Amino acid sequence: MDQHEDNELSTIVKTQSDRHAAPAALRERIVTAIRQADAPSRPESTSQGWWQWLNRGAAFAMGVVVSVTAAYFFTAANAQERLAQEVVSSHVRSLMAAHLADVASSDRHTVKPWFTGKLDFSPPVHDLAVEGFALVGGRLDYIGGRPAAALIYRHRQHTINVFVQPRDDRSPAPPASFAAQGFNVTGWKGEAMQYWLVSDLNAGELRQFAQRLHKATDNAGS
């Protein structure tokens, strides 16, 4: 019953039990159902009661959403936070659109050359599978108004996006730790490149991963 045994038990549960992933069909069903529920031309597709609620509520709802959003952007009008928010949005988009990877491979010798000709820089690619962070692929993305190489890693069931861009001193430095919408963001500016990491992984482990990746890129001299 002591702390040690709790940790042990915790490890057994984390590694030896199933975290069930939602079937892709469920995601589609939900998206369809929500869009139908929200489409003004098809009231018959939903139950009468909640359709009326929607109509009445829509204008008010929109007002609330707009003012909340506006308030957020004015109060948090800080460049670093805005960029971190953008990184989170990119991460969310990559998870939603079934467009996580343009090139799906755990082989860094496949992923790295894939970027050649698509970007005017060559991102350092490291596989940290032995440390529990497996490379799963790469994707072209766009962060802070500039193209970025997105490297995708997986740790247990968590997806991590690593956005790599050539170092730009005008752009805000990545935060040591930032959280929004249940995602954690961290990163650093290296000699040649700057790195933004985002994941639903807990902040501690994400930072650990950042440190390992940082070390790997330093050792490789990039």
Place this chain on the structure above:
Amino acid sequence: MKGTDRTRRFEAAVLPHLDAAYNLARWLLRDEQSAQDVVQEAYLRAFRFFDGFRGGDARPWLLGIVRNSCFTWLGQSGRDHVEFDEERDSGVLDAGIEAAANDPLRLLERKFERTQVNAAIATLPPLFREVLILRELEELSYDEIAQVAGIPVGTVMSRLSRARAMLRAALTQPDKED
């Protein structure tokens, strides 16, 4: 147009947590099809109540809706009379838990099959299974679990420690698995 924007906002905030939602429902209901149906229903409910969501982290908010839908599905309120069970079950379970605590075979010295661990978790009563899954698999904080289950943080901690004790007991009594 208005609706479309609201939909997009909802999707961006809530859809990324679909795996967490499904995992919780799948573990609580222990059935794939029911879990899918309940999660879909919970999402529509969340969509309806989205205006009541005041920003911040959508995950505990969504999981709260999902778990309530699950307990409704199970025919339980997820509150009062299960609290009663918690009290009542304590005495009955203590015997087995004591035995497990005194078991000279420590957990670390044994290798567990995935199926065995899954089965052991499945034997926990839903309210205890819930906190265990939220803590260990979804890695929620005590505060977030309290928010999801609608209980005080103190109850989260006692329930979690009870869940661990039950799980330890279930794992050290291999003949009781099913």
